[in-house]
Amino acid sequence: MAVSSTDTAIRTGRVTRTLIYLVLVLFALFYLLPLYVMMVNSLKPLPEITGGGMMSLPQIWTIEPWLKAWSTAQIGVEPTGLRPYFWNSISMVVPAVAISTILGALNGYVLTKWRFRFDTILFGLMLFACFIPFQIVLIPMAAVLGFLGLAGSTAGLVLVHVVYGLGFSTLYFRNYYAVFPTELVRAAQIDGASFFQIFWRILLPSSGPIAVVCVIWQFTNIWNDFLFGASFASGEGAPMTVALNNLVQSSTGVKEYNVHFAGAILAALPTLLVYIVAGRYFVRGLMAGSVKG
Amino acid sequence: MSARPDADFQTRLQNLLPKLVLSPSLALIFFFVYGFILFTIYVSFTDSRILPFVGNGGVPAYDLIGFSNYQKLFSLSHWEIALTNMAIFAGLYIVICSALGLMLAIFLDQKIRGEGVLRPLYLYPMALSFIVTGTAWKWFLDPAIGLENIVQTWGWTSFTFDWIKNRDFAIYTVVLAAVWQSSGFVMAMFLAGLRGIDNEILKAAQMDGASNWNLYRRIIIPQLRPAFLSAFVILAHLAIKTFDLVIAMTGGGPGRATELPATFMYSYTFSRNQMGIGASSAVIMLMTIAAIMIPYLYAELREKK
Known part of the structure; x- marks a missing residue:
């Protein structure tokens, strides 16, 4: 899909174009938000999240949560990880x-x-x-x-x-x-x-x-x-x-x-x-x- | 001469082969889809509480009780909540997704630099499981650690956003997550529609002095009618099937504030062992989807012929 149309008839002014770009970028950020939240918070220690730092980058980077989720976290009754x-x-x-x-x-x-x-x-x-x-x-x-x-x-x-x-x-x-x-x-x-x-x-x-x-x-x-x-x-x-x-x-x-x-x-x-x-x-x-x- | 019946058999086999190849799939569909639909309809007219074959030695031994299950179903406040939520959810979901999808598609169609980067960003949520994105939204919207807490630590201490925990507003958080998940897809459908419009007509209209606004309102958007129809049908059927997202985000709660027909059916069938009620709610769901899909599929298949 989305073959670029050869010659669009619509012409837009400079201000309109800037606004369009602004909206498009804002929505890109909106779509990325949950992925960002998942990513950064999976790489920080728990207190950083509960302390109100969900949006910040990790102060201490750790892959501990990944290891735990993969192999030792409690799923149901067994601590098998995912x-x-x-x-x-x-x-x-x-x-x-x-x-x-x-x-x-x-x-x-x-x-x-x-x-x-x-x-x-x-x-x-x-x-x-x-x-x-x-x-x-x-x-x-x-x-x-x-x-x-x-x-x-x-x-x-x-x-x-x-x-x-x-x-x-x-x-x-x-x-x-x-x-x-x-x-x-x-x-x-x-x-x-x-x-x-x-x-x-x-x-x-x-x-x-x-x-x-x-x-x-x-x-x-x-x-x-x-x-x-x-x-x-x-x-x-x-x-x-x-x-x-x-x-x-x-x-x-x-x-x-x-x-x-x-x-x-x-x-x-x-x-x-x-x-x-x-x-x-x-x-x-x-x-x-x-x-x- | 002795080769003749053999050759005859060969050609007959060749003639039969296509149907033979198709038949396993057809058998599966007829048994597991249409047979099962009939069976569920049957169960919805019985007073069954347990799974057939499991509890009673292989024979389903139910009493037929006519429409009682349906009567009971529509007298349950639980089901009424599920239906009301469905109306709110489906209405907002379809309208917002379509509006947002159309806007993004029109904007992206303005020869945007970086379209190739933006488009996949809008669409990737469709590739993710609702359980995954539901988890992300659940914690992001959680007042204790998510948005409310974040804004408060930024200095706006009186800021509150507890919708996901609030009976009156929780359903709107589900709408938000669902719109986030599928609006990019609607954008792609509209974008494909926009790219299919003949530029000559637009140029001619422009020569005649039509403004951009009129161009869209009078010529372009009316031409997107098929895309609107497809978007509506797809979104409506996705809305009725919504299940995982609610389970992951709210589990139907707080209380019953975000119950939908799909979660209702699941809990009545598997947690409460009310097979008859569960089956009748599933039949209602099927009838709703059939009312939307059958005319659409019928028109599509006729068109192609």
């Missing part, structure tokens, strides 16, 4: 993203190049599934996960995220393949290429950009999920977001704000890194998520 939950999240996100992306690519391929009756309706049903309030599936999902013996497990969460991520991954690939020349597919078909050969040799090699968009979107969404994690895996198998919430909300002992902030950054780090490295693709996914393909 580390095991970080790995829970990783082992949940990687398979869930991989499976939902592969299925999405195949679905997109079928829905655009092998059209059949009712395919648009079926796609509409898949698409609506992206937007349902997930509260509507919590009760039966809890029952089914219990029935399958997957309650509280990472495998259970992988299943949940694959199912509810399918709509979006299908949407991305469908919109992308819709503009891919169908003649190429038909030509290959006449030459005797099979269903999978066409997918593998013709569509997949040019799917790089949309695969990146899809992977980033699914990664961000699944990593940041809280509702499913809290509903189905609140104990040892909890993902990072749930563990962070447990850390921050724990009512026992002194509130260690610096540890909370360090934990928050730890939970934000993976998606923040992805955003910094591939923000362009993240925004594309976001825009496609507003359905306009």
Whole structure:
């Protein structure tokens, strides 16, 4: 998005321009504020925060809160730090993203190049599934996960995220393949290429950009999920977001704000890194998520 | 000759293959989405208190009680608070995000030097978990250590800002954090819309002596109608789903001051073991979102055909 328009007709005076810059910079500061607060306070000793110095840079720099949040802070009843939950999240996100992306690519391929009756309706049903309030599936999902013996497990969460991520991954690939020349597919078909050969040799090699968009979107969404994690895996198998919430909300002992902030950054780090490295693709996914393909 | 049925089988397989490949996904969606929706609707008509399959040896043994759960739901003050909060929250969230997003997009569209730096700064909150940003806002707005305390140590000792602890104002702090999180996204949608407008029309209007203000009011903003619609639909559906942010910032409190339908459903289902009530509140949420999303998706899919 955001290809610079070649020649804007709007002309603005000097004063107006200065004001515009001022507003834009002020808002940049507003958006940066929570990140700044988290950063500086995760690097200072607790008394500096409680003494009214939340906005100042640390007088004594320390990485102690980070170490504590990572490996010794009390999460629930165990003083394990966030580390095991970080790995829970990783082992949940990687398979869930991989499976939902592969299925999405195949679905997109079928829905655009092998059209059949009712395919648009079926796609509409898949698409609506992206937007349902997930509260509507919590009760039966809890029952089914219990029935399958997957309650509280990472495998259970992988299943949940694959199912509810399918709509979006299908949407991305469908919109992308819709503009891919169908003649190429038909030509290959006449030459005797099979269903999978066409997918593998013709569509997949040019799917790089949309695969990146899809992977980033699914990664961000699944990593940041809280509702499913809290509903189905609140104990040892909890993902990072749930563990962070447990850390921050724990009512026992002194509130260690610096540890909370360090934990928050730890939970934000993976998606923040992805955003910094591939923000362009993240925004594309976001825009496609507003359905306009 | 013996190869023929084989070849026949081959072509038939090739013809079936696309549907075969699509079917696992469809099966998942039909079972886990639409099947579950029906099941939750069923539960909302029963007097169930516990999870099916867990407590009663595999058979759900509930009594159907008609619309009683819905009657009970709408007589609960707890639910009424959640709905009122939803109206306040969604209204302010949608209006402020749209206004702010539009303003920032128009400003950024003035050939701003450093746009490439500013744009990602406005958008990065979308990449973060609500639990993370909720934590940051929770402590930043906390009167004991956050804003109030900071301003007081700067010398303005009578300054108070305890909204997050105040029953009458806590919901507005949730609005603030939610606007912070998504207004950059709305900005990006409007910016994409602005960049899609034909410059020739603008130039012609300008030749005719239209002022900047009129240019925006009469030509540019009306052309952004699709962007407004998308923004509204996306924001409305995000508002109804808001859950993590409230949990992280206020936990629904103080008291019940920031309860929303999503937190209501969660606490009735999992903490209070009132499955029937929880299910009926989830059905209301679904119906609200469906009323917004279905016409929108229908129009979008028809357009593409």
